[in-house]
Amino acid sequence: MLSEKTIQVIKSTVPVLEQHGTAITSRFYQMLFAKHPELLNIFNHANQKQGRQQTALANAVYAAAVHIDRLEEILPVVKQIGHKHRSLGVKPEHYPIVGETLLAAIKDVLGDAATEEIVQAWADAYGVIADAFISVEAEMYAQAEQEGGWAGFRAFRVERKVRESECITSFYLVPEDGKPLAGFAPGQYVSVKMEIPGEEYEHIRQYSLSDAPGKPYYRISVKREDADGNKPDGKVSAYLHKQVESGDVLWLSAPAGDFTVDMQDTRPVVFISGGVGLTPLVSMLHEVVEKQPGRPVRFIHGTQNGDTHALKQEIEKLADKHEQLAAYWCYSKPSERDRAEQPFHKEGHIDLPWLKQVAESRDASFYFCGPVPFMRDIHRMLKEWGVADADLHFEFFGPAANL
Known part of the structure; x- marks a missing residue:
């Protein structure tokens, strides 16, 4: 003391x-x-x-x-x-x-x-x-280390590499040793440790697990920060996108993180994501619609256009299967093809009048994730709407900041 x-x-x-x-x-x-x-x-x-x-x-x-x-x-x-x-x-x-x-x-x-x-x-x-x-x-x-877990870093083989959009790619990872996988709470992440040729030190990055628990694999969905690796965080994401292929090995920590969905709550839940911020929320979405039938769910996602919209079909399939789920897309820079096909619900950025319309009620649990400026805007809007602090749940990719 x-x-x-x-x-x-x-x-x-x-x-x-x-x-x-x-x-x-x-x-x-x-x-x-x-x-x-x-x-x-x-x-x-x-x-x-x-x-x-x-x-x-x-x-x-x-x-x-x-x-x-x-x-x-x-x-x-x-x-x-x-x-x-x-x-x-x-x-x-x-x-x-x-x-x-x-x-x-x-x-x-x-x-x-x-x-x-x-x-x-x-x-x-x-x-x-x-x-x-x-x-x-x-x-x-x-x-x-309990129930399929491990200490330190464990070797995982890339079983599949799937292009989700022009800037986001998913990696399906299975244990190299063939032993069971640790479970995880939807919203958690893993650390990926990499040795990049020409780099003096190892690089560790944390990526949300973007699929539901209980699968024979882990899935991470990674945004390519910069095609040439020139941005500060571009080296690792560019290496994953351009060099890592099916059959390659990545080293992962056991799942971690406290940004998880409250499954004791039965009130409506609203997920709001921007860009690659949808990755932990998609995992949460699977958990809620599969284990809480009847709980109203709204999934709201903002991105530039259809070309940058990742995991869209996956979410729409869930919406077709589960009547409790409604999904809404907001495109800041829709392409001519987007406008012709109308695959989105709002042009521009998410604003409070539209958010009120699609979320329907402020008496809900709100989970949001995305770039820091995006989260500041969402946080400000929800506070302005009168949503209680206890109902605001968010995650930063990287060190925490102030909203």
């Missing part, structure tokens, strides 16, 4: 963290990788280049300072981050390295303002926070 004096010192640093948090975490990562370059095999290089990881860590440190006297309030965030750590292979021995480097970064950025009292208080606080993470993640590692 932290002393009252330590708690007060930590709380006194809240304004400093609000102002200098990102500078501290940016310096932290510079120092961490300079001293421990082997950790570049774990961290997502693209998130580093985009600054998303630095911002996410700054937000986490700030939240820890604000709630230092009631850390139980940020336990859901600890668990969310813990899922990501477990899927990446973060271990207890990494925490002292992180703690030492974080304190050094605080000293480096704040200079004389980082008094011995402040640094010692943060050392004590970090020890408590690290213990919480280690404890939560130990349980997750143990759970991951």
Whole structure:
């Protein structure tokens, strides 16, 4: 337990963290990788280049300072981050390295303002926070190895590679060892570890499982971020699209993640996705319509046009089979063929009047996923409509951001 004096010192640093948090975490990562370059095999290089990881860590440190006297309030965030750590292979021995480097970064950025009292208080606080993470993640590692699960990364063979749209391709993956698959909760993801020729370090990316549980395979549906791999996150997705074929082997972690559909809830459910953000929601959709007959379901998807619309036929087949499901498509840039065939319901972007019309009621559970600007818009609209915070469920691809 932290002393009252330590708690007060930590709380006194809240304004400093609000102002200098990102500078501290940016310096932290510079120092961490300079001293421990082997950790570049774990961290997502693209998130580093985009600054998303630095911002996410700054937000986490700030939240820890604000709630230092009631850390139980940020336990859901600890668990969310813990899922990501477990899927990446973060271990207890990494925490002292992180703690030492974080304190050094605080000293480096704040200079004389980082008094011995402040640094010692943060050392004590970090020890408590690290213990919480280690404890939560130990349980997750143990759970991951149960009922067909495994520790670390397991070899999977690409059984099929299916082009879903001009920018999204699905990979059907079966265990190379032929042993049973671990079950998963719809909405969860796996980490894929890859060695790309010419790259010094391994790359790990997390991809949602896009099909229903209980199949003899896992399916991931990957967007090609950039055909030439020039964008920060383009190397891995481009390699998967252009180089990985049926018969090749990928290394996967056991499923992880806490963005899952509440199957105890029987009220109407509304899924809202943008672009490749539909992948976890399609898995949830299968679960709801197959196991909760009669529960009203709305699936709303926004994309550029018919050429970029992935998994459309799969969802429409579900709608034909299950009367409880209605699906609606919103195209921001429909092609002439789209207009001629009218395979969509709205042109432009999702707006609140249309969303109210197709969702029908705000007394529902709303699950949404997509690019951060898309999610900000959806979150704003749902709040404006008066949807309760408890009914808003969303997932970020990559480090968490603020909506």
